[in-house]
Amino acid sequence: MNPAYYVLLVIIILIFLFLYVVSTYVWNKVVKQNAKVETMDSKEKSGERRDFLHISTLTIGAIGTATFMWPFIKSMNPAEDTLALGTTEVDISNIEAGQSITVKWRGKPVFIRKRTPVEIEEAKTTDISLLPDPEEDSDRVKKQDWLILVGVCTHLGCVPLGQKISDSKGDYNGWYCPCHGSHYDTSGRIRKGPAPDNLAVPPYKFINDTTVLIG
Amino acid sequence: MENKNNSKKYKNPFLNWIEYRLPIISYFQKEYGDYPMPKNANYFWSFGALLTICLVVMIISGIFLAMYYTPHIDMAFESTERIMRDVSYGWLIRYIHSNGASFFFIVVYVHMIRSMYYGSFKYPRELNWILGVFIYFIMMVTAFLGYTLPWGQMSYWAATVITNLFSAIPFVGDGIKTWLLGDYTVGNATLNRFFALHYVLPFVIFGVVALHVAAVHVHGSNNPAGIDVKEPKDTVKFYPYMLIKDTLAFCVFGIVISAVIFFGPNLMAEVDNYIPADPLVTPAHIVPNWYLAPFYAILRAVPDKLGGVLLMFAAIVILFIIPWLDRSKIRSCSFRPFYKWLMILFFINFFILGYVGLKPATGNYLIIARIGVLYYFCFLLIISPFMPRFEKSIILPESISDIYKKNK
Numbered sequence: 001m002n003p004a005y006y007v008l009l010v011i012i013i014l015i016f017l018f019l020y021v022v023s024t025y026v027w028n029k030v031v032k033q034n035a036k037v038e039t040m041d042s043k044e045k046s047g048e049r050r051d052f053l054h055i056s057t058l059t060i061g062a063i064g065t066a067t068f069m070w071p072f073i074k075s076m077n078p079a080e081d082t083l084a085l086g087t088t089e090v091d092i093s094n095i096e097a098g099q100s101i102t103v104k105w106r107g108k109p110v111f112i113r114k115r116t117p118v119e120i121e122e123a124k125t126t127d128i129s130l131l132p133d134p135e136e137d138s139d140r141v142k143k144q145d146w147l148i149l150v151g152v153c154t155h156l157g158c159v160p161l162g163q164k165i166s167d168s169k170g171d172y173n174g175w176y177c178p179c180h181g182s183h184y185d186t187s188g189r190i191r192k193g194p195a196p197d198n199l200a201v202p203p204y205k206f207i208n209d210t211t212v213l214i215g
Numbered sequence: 216m217e218n219k220n221n222s223k224k225y226k227n228p229f230l231n232w233i234e235y236r237l238p239i240i241s242y243f244q245k246e247y248g249d250y251p252m253p254k255n256a257n258y259f260w261s262f263g264a265l266l267t268i269c270l271v272v273m274i275i276s277g278i279f280l281a282m283y284y285t286p287h288i289d290m291a292f293e294s295t296e297r298i299m300r301d302v303s304y305g306w307l308i309r310y311i312h313s314n315g316a317s318f319f320f321i322v323v324y325v326h327m328i329r330s331m332y333y334g335s336f337k338y339p340r341e342l343n344w345i346l347g348v349f350i351y352f353i354m355m356v357t358a359f360l361g362y363t364l365p366w367g368q369m370s371y372w373a374a375t376v377i378t379n380l381f382s383a384i385p386f387v388g389d390g391i392k393t394w395l396l397g398d399y400t401v402g403n404a405t406l407n408r409f410f411a412l413h414y415v416l417p418f419v420i421f422g423v424v425a426l427h428v429a430a431v432h433v434h435g436s437n438n439p440a441g442i443d444v445k446e447p448k449d450t451v452k453f454y455p456y457m458l459i460k461d462t463l464a465f466c467v468f469g470i471v472i473s474a475v476i477f478f479g480p481n482l483m484a485e486v487d488n489y490i491p492a493d494p495l496v497t498p499a500h501i502v503p504n505w506y507l508a509p510f511y512a513i514l515r516a517v518p519d520k521l522g523g524v525l526l527m528f529a530a531i532v533i534l535f536i537i538p539w540l541d542r543s544k545i546r547s548c549s550f551r552p553f554y555k556w557l558m559i560l561f562f563i564n565f566f567i568l569g570y571v572g573l574k575p576a577t578g579n580y581l582i583i584a585r586i587g588v589l590y591y592f593c594f595l596l597i598i599s600p601f602m603p604r605f606e607k608s609i610i611l612p613e614s615i616s617d618i619y620k621k622n623k
Contacts, residue, residue: 057462071304072279079283080301 008070012063019059026052087215089207092146100163102151105214109151109159110202111175112212115186120144122173123187133198137187140201148212149188150202153177155195160184175199246432251450252457253438255615259329260436260457261464262322263428268465269319270424274417276312277361280305284364286410288403291366292491310480316358317483318472320506323351328562331537332555334546335437341538343430348534350423353416355507355531360413362504366406367488372501374401374409380514383524400494440618441546442611449615500575508572509565513591515576516584526588533595540595543603550609554602561594 030048088105092112095101100113115123123137141147153160155177161167162175162184170176170183172191177184182193189198204214225231225240234240252260283302285294298305327347330336336344363374378395382388397404435444444450451457475482483505487498503511513530517523533540548555568587574580612618 071307072275074303075279075305075308076282077303079297079303079305081297082301 004074011066015059015063015066019056019063022055022059023052026055087213090212090214091210092212093210097145102163103214105150105202110214111147111149111151111163111188111199113147113149114145115147119173119186123185126185126187126189132190132196135187135189135198140187140189140198142204142206146206146212147186147188148202148204148214150200151175152200153179153182153195154190154197154199155180155182155193160199246453247458248452248454250432250435250453250457251444251447252436252453253440253444253449253615254451254456255438255440255618256436256457257439258460258464259325259333259439261461262326262329263431264461265322265464265468266319266326267424267428268468269315269322270417270420273312273315273319274421276308276315277414277417279308280312281414284410286364286407288366288406288492291364291406295365307476310476313484314472314476314480316361317504317506318468318475319354320358322468323354324506327351331561332548332558333437333439334441334541334543334548336538337541337544337546338538339434340431340437343427344538345535346423346427346430348531350420350427351534352531353420353423355510357413357416357420358504358506360409360416363406363409364413365488366492368490368492368496368498369485369488369501371401371492371494372497373503374405376501378405380524380527383521385521437546438615439547439549440612440615441550442615445614446616502573505569505573508570509568510572512568512572512584513588515572516581516588530588530591533592537595537599541599542601543606543608545603545608545611550611551602551606552609553606554598557594557598557602561590564590564594 026048030052033048086106088103088110090101090103090112092101092114095112095114097114098116098119100111102109102111104110120137126137128134128136151159151163156179158177158179160175160177160182162169168176168178170192172183172185174186174188174191175184176182177193177195180194182195183191184195184199185191187198188201190196202214204212207213225234230240280298283294283298283305285291295309298309300306302308330344330347359373359377363370378392378401381395382392384391393399395405396402397408435450438444485502490498502508510527510530514523514527517526543551543554545551548558564587568584568591571580571584571587576584
């Protein structure tokens, strides 16, 4: 059960409640008017009854259409086999300090860097009040050594440079986006350039010391 | 102009604005609101509306299936299975589509039987009948193309058998077959073009349906008595009487089709189609879809290749000229005491042909098929044109309202 089902359930309950309230209201009115007098114009009386029929028919029709549409709309979501690829397990035992690897997760690159003590120091001592998107380094990592980021520039979606030894790492020793010149630091935070946010941290957990599960 | 006065006929100014520029509101009011239906129309007259709904449901479910289907010989079967197993509600959409096709034909057969029994095809509705048979023909083509797409054993061999029909044409047959397939046998090129055509033909059907409906609205609907509407009291307005009747018919239809979709989705399917296509092995027993089976029986009833193909196409083409074969001025079979039973026998015969078409073409089945073919053509070419000379019909009622007076 995902949230969408609850939403559907609530909508259906609301529609039934609406139907119940409206039909009770109209029915009571019809009964009252019928009881009142015979002086009532018979045409008007049938008009009231027809309102009831109209509203209840339309409501049932609307419920039917909504229920019919639901599977079709739902079918456009990622299929089960696509969802099954939503997590990636990575062996990180071969990465030396200072090295980075790129893995693919949900069709996007994920950067995994084992940081050197110098880089960790740099990231920790930065005064975050001066940053465009202030965030403590400790909030961005689970283990100090390991920095795991979604490698998509928050400006317009390019993949920043800085993974290879030969790449430009930008002014802050982290990553540098060649598209529009955004500089990221050793915690993946935006420091200079047009990007509005820090590089995103994907959901991940360490299964053991050498394996990380992303997603 | 007179219309100027009419440009302010609705309370809502927006409707007036539209109406003045495009009189679509008054068109719908005229054709689906005040449209006079003969008041003796029975539930057989709801099947036209059901067909329209079927077509729309088929188009919608087909579009959603096409979002996940891959028309390639290596991936078609897997992508279909992926729809069944992995895509959210893919199983439902595919079952709606496959059973929808069967029900589309059930409803279209009832619609055609209605039309023949009550003489709806006669003057002045001949063109309507021709358009209808044309729709039926494109439906059969579309259904056949769609049956190929899942690329199971039945798909592959149905495509092979049907396209081989064209090789029966003398001299140019093989050339035409190769041209249709785009390959020496049914291959990837064939699957691709079948998918392209299967996607587009329903929209062609939709267009012809629009003409079909427009044509019936010119002279109005026929009725079970088959006599012309003479005065307003012979009719009721489409809204609300017919709309509510069609809605009820649709509800019943919906229950039946849902029951099949949810509890017996493979009732009308062949199990062999869940085996991936294999060009090297033909299944022991190839069967067409039930709705094409009568014509398949006609094809197999003839011991000659070209003869069988010609007779099968003749069986379809002859439907187009039915309005000129039945010479009787009386429309409804209700007033033709003897012809009525021959007509009913024709319908039963058609479904017996269908049953035989699903069985192996040997022994008794072959004999039944031959008798069936004989009656099919005898009825249309001999009984229909000459019956009016011998049959004494029951006297027709004066008008539709008269029918109700007599009952009282």
